[in-house]
Each structure stands twice: as C-alpha cells, then as structure tokens.
Amino acid sequence: MSIDSAALSLSSRGAAGRPAPWHDWMRKAVRLLLGLVIAAVVWEGAVVLFGIKPHYLPRLSAILAAIAATPQAYVDGFLRTLAETLIGFVAGGAFGVLIGIAFFRLRALREMAFPIFVVSQTIPVIAFGALVVLWFGNTLLAKAVIAFYLTFFPVTVNTLLGLETVDPRQVAMMRSFGASRRQLLLRLQLPTALPQIFVALRLASSLSLVGAIVGEWFGDTTGLGVLLLQAMYTENVVAIWGALLASALLGTGFYACVAAAERRLVFWSAEQ
Amino acid sequence: MSAAVMASPSLAAQRGILGAVLLVAAWEGLARGLDLPSYVLPAVSDILASIWSNRMLLTQAAGYTLFEALAGYGVGCLIGIALAVVITMLPPVRSVMLPIATAINSVPVVGYSPLILLWFGIGVASKVVMVAMAVSFTVFLSTLAGFDRVDRRAVDLLRSFGAGRFKILFRLRLPTALPLMLTAMRVSTVRSVIVAIVTEMLGAYGGLGWIIYQAVLQIDFVQVWSAIFVASAISLTFFGLIGAIERRILFWT
Amino acid sequence: MLTRRHALAAVTAVALAAGLPAPHASADALTKATLRLKWLPQAQFAGFYVALAKGYYKAEGIELTINPGGPNLLTENLVATGADTFGLSGGTDSVFAARDKGLPIVCIGVSHQITPFIFVTRKDGAVKTLQDFKGKTVTTWFTGANHVLNGMLAKEGIKADELKIQPQQVSVTPFVDGSVDVATATYYNELYAIQTRMPKDSLKSFVAEDYGITFPRDTLIVSETTAREKPELVKAFLRASIKGWKDAFADPKAGVDAVMAVAPTLDRAHQDFMLTEVKRLMTAGNAAQSGLFSIDPNAIKTAHDFFLKYSVISKPVDLAAAYNASFIDSVPAADRRP
Numbered sequence: 001m002s003i004d005s006a007a008l009s010l011s012s013r014g015a016a017g018r019p020a021p022w023h024d025w026m027r028k029a030v031r032l033l034l035g036l037v038i039a040a041v042v043w044e045g046a047v048v049l050f051g052i053k054p055h056y057l058p059r060l061s062a063i064l065a066a067i068a069a070t071p072q073a074y075v076d077g078f079l080r081t082l083a084e085t086l087i088g089f090v091a092g093g094a095f096g097v098l099i100g101i102a103f104f105r106l107r108a109l110r111e112m113a114f115p116i117f118v119v120s121q122t123i124p125v126i127a128f129g130a131l132v133v134l135w136f137g138n139t140l141l142a143k144a145v146i147a148f149y150l151t152f153f154p155v156t157v158n159t160l161l162g163l164e165t166v167d168p169r170q171v172a173m174m175r176s177f178g179a180s181r182r183q184l185l186l187r188l189q190l191p192t193a194l195p196q197i198f199v200a201l202r203l204a205s206s207l208s209l210v211g212a213i214v215g216e217w218f219g220d221t222t223g224l225g226v227l228l229l230q231a232m233y234t235e236n237v238v239a240i241w242g243a244l245l246a247s248a249l250l251g252t253g254f255y256a257c258v259a260a261a262e263r264r265l266v267f268w269s270a271e272q
Numbered sequence: 273m274s275a276a277v278m279a280s281p282s283l284a285a286q287r288g289i290l291g292a293v294l295l296v297a298a299w300e301g302l303a304r305g306l307d308l309p310s311y312v313l314p315a316v317s318d319i320l321a322s323i324w325s326n327r328m329l330l331t332q333a334a335g336y337t338l339f340e341a342l343a344g345y346g347v348g349c350l351i352g353i354a355l356a357v358v359i360t361m362l363p364p365v366r367s368v369m370l371p372i373a374t375a376i377n378s379v380p381v382v383g384y385s386p387l388i389l390l391w392f393g394i395g396v397a398s399k400v401v402m403v404a405m406a407v408s409f410t411v412f413l414s415t416l417a418g419f420d421r422v423d424r425r426a427v428d429l430l431r432s433f434g435a436g437r438f439k440i441l442f443r444l445r446l447p448t449a450l451p452l453m454l455t456a457m458r459v460s461t462v463r464s465v466i467v468a469i470v471t472e473m474l475g476a477y478g479g480l481g482w483i484i485y486q487a488v489l490q491i492d493f494v495q496v497w498s499a500i501f502v503a504s505a506i507s508l509t510f511f512g513l514i515g516a517i518e519r520r521i522l523f524w525t
Numbered sequence: 526m527l528t529r530r531h532a533l534a535a536v537t538a539v540a541l542a543a544g545l546p547a548p549h550a551s552a553d554a555l556t557k558a559t560l561r562l563k564w565l566p567q568a569q570f571a572g573f574y575v576a577l578a579k580g581y582y583k584a585e586g587i588e589l590t591i592n593p594g595g596p597n598l599l600t601e602n603l604v605a606t607g608a609d610t611f612g613l614s615g616g617t618d619s620v621f622a623a624r625d626k627g628l629p630i631v632c633i634g635v636s637h638q639i640t641p642f643i644f645v646t647r648k649d650g651a652v653k654t655l656q657d658f659k660g661k662t663v664t665t666w667f668t669g670a671n672h673v674l675n676g677m678l679a680k681e682g683i684k685a686d687e688l689k690i691q692p693q694q695v696s697v698t699p700f701v702d703g704s705v706d707v708a709t710a711t712y713y714n715e716l717y718a719i720q721t722r723m724p725k726d727s728l729k730s731f732v733a734e735d736y737g738i739t740f741p742r743d744t745l746i747v748s749e750t751t752a753r754e755k756p757e758l759v760k761a762f763l764r765a766s767i768k769g770w771k772d773a774f775a776d777p778k779a780g781v782d783a784v785m786a787v788a789p790t791l792d793r794a795h796q797d798f799m800l801t802e803v804k805r806l807m808t809a810g811n812a813a814q815s816g817l818f819s820i821d822p823n824a825i826k827t828a829h830d831f832f833l834k835y836s837v838i839s840k841p842v843d844l845a846a847a848y849n850a851s852f853i854d855s856v857p858a859a860d861r862r863p
Binding site for chain 2: 039055111112113114115116118121122124125126127128130206209213224228229231235237240241243247248251252
C-alpha cells in the first residue's frame with residue numbers, strides 16, 4: 001500500500017551525469033557563492049527596509065554576530081549533530097537495504113512484517129524520546145537510534161521496489177550462464193535497484209537530521225537541537241535563527257554529499 | 273504499482289495478521305514474563321484496558337489533534353499546489369521562489385517549532401502552521417515535479433492549436449501531475465498527525481501530544497502508550513482514507 | 526526490543542572502550558555516577574557545575590557526569606530505573622507523586638527551601654486581591670504550580686472553575702501583551718524576563734507563603750538501591766556538591782562562568798540575576814541555621830498533608846521512607862551553613 005512512500009521524491013532528482021571537469025565545478029562554486037551573497041544582501045536589506053521586528057526575523061548580521069560571539073558552541077553543536085546524523089543514516093541505510101533484500105527473497109517474511117513496519121512509521125518518535133533515554137542512556141547512540149528509526153523504512157521500501165523492477169528475462173539469462181544467487185544479487189539486482197535506493201537515501205539524509213535534532217531535546221548537552229531548545233526557552237530569537245542557519249548548512253551539505261555520491265555511483269541511469 | 277507481487281491477497285492478509293499476533297504475543301510475554309515495570313514497557317493488555325477506561329479523555333484529545341492535523345493538512349495542500357501553479361504559470365517567479373523554498377526546506381520542519389511556538393503561542397494556531405509547513409513543502413515539490421514531467425512536444429502541440437497557459441495547465445499538466453500529487457498528499461497524512469503531536473509536546477492546551485507530555489510528568493507510562501496507540505490508529509485511518517480517495521480519482525482520470 | 530537494546534549496549538561499550546583515551550592510573554579508584562538535572566543548564570544549577578569544574582567530585586572519588594533535563598524528561602523516572610545515579614528533580618510534589626506511583630526513589634536533600642515561584646499581575650490592572658482572580662485568565666504550569674494555585678484559591682474559598690486556568694506559554698509575551706491577567710513566574714526566570722520587558726515596579730505579586738503554603742522544590746534524589754547499597758557514595762556526592770555551591774555563592778562570577786562554559790549561548794546578565802535569586806531560595810527558612818540541602822520535616826509534613834487534601838497523591842506516603850535526612854546530616858552543620 002505505502003510502497004511508494006519514498007518514491008515521491010523520485011522526480012526531484014537532479015540530472016545525473018558523469019563527474020564534471022574541475023572548471024565546471026569552479027563555475028558552480030562561484031555561482032553558489034554569488035547566490036548566497038545575494039540572498040544575504042536581500043535578507044539584511046529587507047529587514048532594514050521593511051522594519052521587520054527582530055522578534056520575527058533579526059538582521060542576518062545580528063545572527064552572524066551572535067554566532068561569532070560564541071563560535072565554539074555552534075561548531076561543537078554542528079559536529080555532534082553531524083555525528084548522530086551520520087551514524088543514524090549509515091545504520092538506517094544499511095539496515096534498510098538488508099531488510100529490503102530479505103523481504104525480496106522471503107515473501108512470507110515480507111507479508112508478515114511489512115504491515116508492522118508501516119504501523120511503526122505512524123508512531124510519533126518524540127513520544128519515545130523519554131523511553132529511548134531510559135533504554136540507551138544519555139549517549140550519542142540514543143540520538144542515532146532515533147535517526148535510525150526514521151531512516152530505515154524509506155530505504156527498505158525503495159530497495160524492495162528497485163529489486164522488483166529487475167527484468168526476469170535478464171535473471172533467466174544470467175542463471176543460464178550458471179550465476180549463483182550471490183552473483184545475481186551483486187551483479188544484476190542491486191545495480192538495477194541502486195537508482196531507486198538512492199532516491200530513498202536522499203530522503204533519509206534529511207530524516208536522519210530530524211531524528212538527531214529531536215533526539216537532542218531529551219537532556220543532551222551539545223548539539224544543534226540543544227541550542228534550539230535552549231534558545232526557545234530563553235526567548236532568544238537570534239539564537240534560534242543561528243541554530244536554524246547551522247541546521248540548514250548541515251542539511252543541505254549532507255544532502256549534496258548524498259546526491260554527489262549518487263551521481264558518481266549510478267551514472268548509468270542518466271538515460272532514465 | 274506492485275499489484276502483481278501481491279498475487280494471493282488472502283494469504284498475504286493472513287500472514288500480516290499472523291505477524292501482528294506474533295508481535296503482540298511477544299510483547300505481552302516479554303512484559304508479563306519479565307514482570308517489567310510500566311515505566312520500562314507496559315503489557316499490551318494493560319494499554320488496551322487503559323485506552324478503554326480513558327476513552328472519553330482520549331477521544332477528546334484525539335479530536336483536538338485531528339482538527340489541528342486536518343486544518344494544517346488542508347491549508348498545506350492548498351498552499352503547496354497554489355505555489356506550484358503560480359511558479360509554472362509565471363516562469364520568471366520560478367528562479368526567485370525555488371531557491372527560497374529549497375533553502376527553507378533544508379531545515380527539518382521540527383527545527384522551526386521553537387520559532388513558531390514563540391510567534392503563534394501554544395494554542396491551535398501554532399500546530400496548524402507547523403502542519404501546513406510540513407505538508408505544503410512536500411506537496412509543492414511533488415506537484416512541481418509532476419507539472420515538469422509533461423512531454424515538451426505535447427505542450428508544443430497544444431500550443432499550436434492555440435491553447436493558452438490555463439488550458440495547458442488544466443488539460444495537460446494537471447492530469448499528468450495527479451499521481452505524484454496524490455502520492456505526496458497521501459504520505460503527508462501521517463506526517464501531519466506526527467507534526468501536530470510533536471508540536472503539542474512542546475506546549476499546548478490539549479491534544480494527544482499534551483496527554484503524552486502530562487503523562488510523562490505524572491509517571492503514567494501506560495497512558496503514554498495509550499496515546500501513542502490512538503495516534504497510530506488515527507494516522508492509519510487518515511492514510512487509508514486519502515488512499516481510497518486517490519484510487520477513485522485516479523480511476524476516473 | 527530488549528535484545529536490540531542489549532546488542533546496542535554492547536556496541537556502545539566497545540565503542541567507549543576503543544574510542545576514549547585510556548583512563549589514568551587513579552581512575553580505577555573513581556566511581557562513575559551521573560546527575561540528572563531538572564532542566565537545561567542554567568545558573569539554577571551553578572553549584573554542581575562549579576564542583577565538577579573544580580574537581581570536588583573527583584576528590585571524593587566520584588567521576589560525575591551532569592546530564593541536563595528537558596521538557597519531556599522526568600528525573601524521578603530516570604533515577605528510579607538506574608539510568609541516572611543522582612537527580613535534581615521537580616520538588617516535594619514530584620517526590621510524593623513518584624512514591625505514590627511506586628517509584629523506588631528517596632529524597633536526600635531539598636534545595637529551594639521556599640516556594641520558588643509567585644503569581645504576578647499588573648499593578649494598575651483589575652486584580653487587587655486573590656478574590657479578583659474570579660473570572661480572569663490565569664496561566665500556570667501543570668507541573669506542580671497548579672497545585673499551589675489551587676491551594677491558595679481554596680484557602681480563600683474560591684473554586685477553580687470560577688476562573689480560567691490555562692497552561693502557561695513557553696513565552697511571557699501573552700502576559701506582557703495583556704492577554705493574560707495573571708501569570709506564574711519563578712523568581713529566577715520568568716520574573717526576570719517580565720521585568721526586562723515592562724516598566725519598573727509595574728507588578729503586583731501573590732506569594733504562596735502569605736497563604737500559609739510552602740512548597741519546597743528542587744529535590745535531590747537517588748534510587749532506593751543506591752541509598753541502601755552505596756551510602757558512602759551519596760554522602761560523598763553531597764559533600765562535594767555543598768562545597769561547589771558555597772564556592773558559587775562566595776564567587777558568583779566564577780559560578781556563572783562554570784555554567785556559561787557548558788551553555789555559552791546563555792545571556793550573562795540573566796544568569797547573574799538567577800544565581801542571586803537561587804541563593805536566596807536555597808538559604809531561606811530552615812537552611813539559614815541547618816545549612817544547604819537540609820530537609821525540614823515540618824515543611825515536608827505540611828506539604829504532604831496539603832497534597833493529600835487536594836488529591837495530588839492518592840494515599841498517605843511513608844515520609845520516613847521518602848525523605849532520608851541521614852545522608853545530609855552526615856555532613857557537619859558548620860560545613861553546610863551558607
């Protein structure tokens with residue numbers, strides 16, 4: 001039923017192609033930098049020009065000044081949240097692919113467990129926050145577990161979907177050449193499923209960040225989620241925006257990395 | 273899309289039920305067998321009993337949360353589709369709007385909750401805004417992708433017959449985009465309930481998230497689980513409902 | 526679920542063993558312990574951070590980790606399950622509620638000797654006496670403060686449904702804007718926020734003590750197991766903590782520094798204010814003579830009877846089992862006096 005939960009981001013994929021030569025990268029970098037500068041100017045200008053209250057949108061310069069005043073807090077928070085995001089992402093991705101393969105091979109298992117997986121995704125993970133701390137303690141791991149929980153399902157679904165698109169005639173042909181099940185999986189089925197899996201991985205990159213941030217709301221000392229919560233309860237809007245900017249940097253950066261890996265690994269799907 | 277895979281639906285359904293029964297039995301056995309205290313893991317039977325004895329309270333809270341989720345969902349879908357239409361109709365807007373939307377979207381929606389709570393207070397408004405934000409981004413990006421999926425040649429063909437932008441939008445783009453739009457809308461159902469609850473847990477006057485928050489502080493973990501069960505049931509119903517509507521619409525087009 | 530938990534616990538153990546620098550020689554003598562706070566790091570907890578920074582816990586043979594609290598965490602629960610060794614929990618109300626629910630926790634010390642929050646209204650507004658609360662919008666926290674409000678109202682013969690009691694916002698803005706008539710404010714947090722946003726002397730406050738109610742808060746707790754099996758650890762923890770608090774009071778600047786080192790984005794002026802107020806709360810009443818963290822049996826008994834009367838707890842709680850003063854009494858009174 002919800003097989004396509006991750007498939008929806010399918011179409012938002014960037015144009016895949018071979019790795020670009022370096023001067024192409026340079027041009028892109030310059031364009032990105034230019035875009036950021038323009039955005040910064042528009043932000044600063046709009047706040048000053050329209051007299052937007054700092055309670056809603058502070059000046060970008062005020063936010064940057066706040067970050068510069070205590071840079072270590074933001075750097076530490078960024079790194080900590082990044083670590084949690086990465087662990088959750090890798091664990092969720094690996095588990096998702098493995099379960100996807102298991103579901104593909106063992107139909108009985110899929111039919112028994114899939115509905116439970118679907119239900120598990122309707123549970124608001126924050127309700128579990130207190131329990132996760134109880135079970136895993138105040139560790140980096142507790143946050144990674146929440147990130148993992150949010151990540152694995154889309155990957156499972158898309159792995160399964162991707163494996164199912166394999167042409168049975170190709171399977172029959174490889175079999176006739178004496179390919180083992182393992183060879184079949186590694187040479188044909190997984191490569192065919194890879195574009196589909198990457199669609200889910202891009203989605204998972206942002207979901208694991210959500211998990212890390214929410215996880216930090218349960219009694220942690222460092223992290224972007226901690227900075228957000230701290231700022232909210234002290235009504236420090238500038239600090240909230242500071243943490244949001246850092247989250248945006250982390251979110252886009254990680255997404256871009258996953259997308260770049262996708263372009264390198266699944267170049268063959270360019271004609272899709 | 274995987275209808276062929278589910279060759280024997282009755283067998284699949286049986287196995288699904290078996291899986292659920294096994295899970296519940298294992299859970300119940302673990303909680304009872306190890307005599308786990310409720311603050312670690314309460315037994316399913318205790319949770320169900322608690323749901324029944326608190327049915328008035330839970331129904332009221334579920335109604336509260338459902339209202340926030342539905343209102344936010346409706347607003348979010350409208351905004352998402354409207355934005356996609358505007359961007360498609362007025363290409364110059366696109367180069368301005370799309371980067372802004374992408375930038376806002378790069379922060380997880382929950383990240384905005386502190387800001388939204390400070391701006392809109394802890395009443396219903398903040399939850400509706402949060403849900404609308406979460407839903408509108410998903411719907412917007414999918415609808416836009418759907419509009420773009422249209423065959424260039426088909427657009428040119430219609431245009432050569434003198435069709436205007438509106439005609440192309442309604443005759444060609446909308447039908448093409450519909451499957452993607454509806455998928456996004458269906459996936460957003462579960463998110464809308466979850467986002468409403470997450471925001472409630474940071475501050476609210478009522479709702480399932482508020483019940484969970486209160487129950488944690490009152491050390492009533494059976495109640496926490498009760499609210500989670502109810503939330504899950506609501507999400508599944510909402511999901512199923514939009515799924516059913518989707519099948520009808522797609523069947524007719 | 527349990528197996529996954531164990532598997533992950535094993536993974537953590539390995540990761541910790543592999544990833545952390547090897548402990549130095551004296552480390553085997555140290556006992557690992559954690560302190561779970563009731564809220565995010567702020568000057569309300571300065572003494573603990575000072576003691577940690579100055580190595581007072583280490584000197585007592587404890588390797589302490591301070592874990593912050595948060596909006597959806599309950600310290601009693603984390604201590605009862607053994608997830609944390611020590612806890613600075615809500616207050617006498619939450620200790621009673623936890624005991625009432627069968628959580629095996631024991632209170633070993635009380636930090637705030639008097640009610641740490643008040644109810645505030647505008648001086649020029651319509652509310653002059655408690656009687657004027659009738660028909661007005663009053664916001665409060667449903668985490669203990671609501672009981673005090675109900676108690677105060679009951680003393681004046683006002684029923685709770687005669688006014689509009691609502692959960693209080695994250696922000697004090699609704700009160701400052703005038704959309705709320707009466708708000709709840711801790712001396713150290715909300716009162717500061719309100720005072721920085723409203724003209725001086727524009728507030729009128731209602732104090733629980735004026736209505737014969739005292740609500741000691743910020744309680745130090747351990748599990749029954751810890752209390753029974755590791756009494757020396759508990760005493761050592763208290764000695765080090767008290768030393769840290771006395772240092773924080775003697776040198777407030779260093780006290781706030783220790784907190785800001787953990788949470789650098791906090792507002793310094795607010796934290797300075799907070800430490801002053803917290804000092805007042807911690808040294809009020811009985812503590813002036815008997816010292817920091819002392820457990821006043823009379824105040825406990827009064828609070829207990831109050832909670833029983835207003836059905837916050839379902840049945841009488843065994844006070845001797847819930848509040849164990851033997852640990853704090855092991856520290857000489859002279860050392861505890863502020």
